[in-house]
Amino acid sequence: MFIHYICIMSLENDIKQQSFKSPYSKAIINIIYTNNWLQSLQVEIFKPFDLTLQQYNVLRILRGQYPKPTTVIAIIERMLDKMSNASRLVDKLLAKELVVRRLCAHDRRAVDVTITEKGLNILAEIDSLQGKWEAKLHGLNEDEALQLSDLLDKIRQPKAKCLSSELITNN
DSSP, X not given: OOOOOOOOOOHHHHHTOOOOSOHHHHHHHHHHHHHHHHHHHHHHHHGGGXXXXXXXXXXXXXXXXXXXXXXXXXXXHHOSOTTSOHHHHHHHHHHTTSEEEEEOSSOTTSEEXXXXXXXXXXXXXXXXXXXXXXXXGTTSOHHHHHHHHHHHHHHTSHHHHHHHHHHHHHO
């Protein structure tokens, strides 16, 4: 006789809270909780490479521009974590020989940054491990993954931003 156990993960079970102020409150808490869960899994991938999430993000941006250099200002515009200090991140990547930095040829006030071959090789290794991390979303089919992405985009629509501004000013 086989006994099958079904493990149902839910926000309520994970954070030991059975009720929420509203469905919106539950959704916000679930997004934050899930983000932290996904980031902790990703941090484990980066540990052997001595990289942070923010450093990885900078390397991915630079790989997307490769072989053309890009400025620190352009990196900042594309970063996922807008609170990160891009100049400091570039300094740390420079010390690890993952990027090179040169004065911009056409603007002496700007600095050009380019990923090195070593940086490209590390990203290639991480890419091979990234599939395991992305597999955490395989509880969703491709249509559901696209729907989730669309719903997350919808949250950030200008209408939602106006509403949140109204809520802030009314309190």
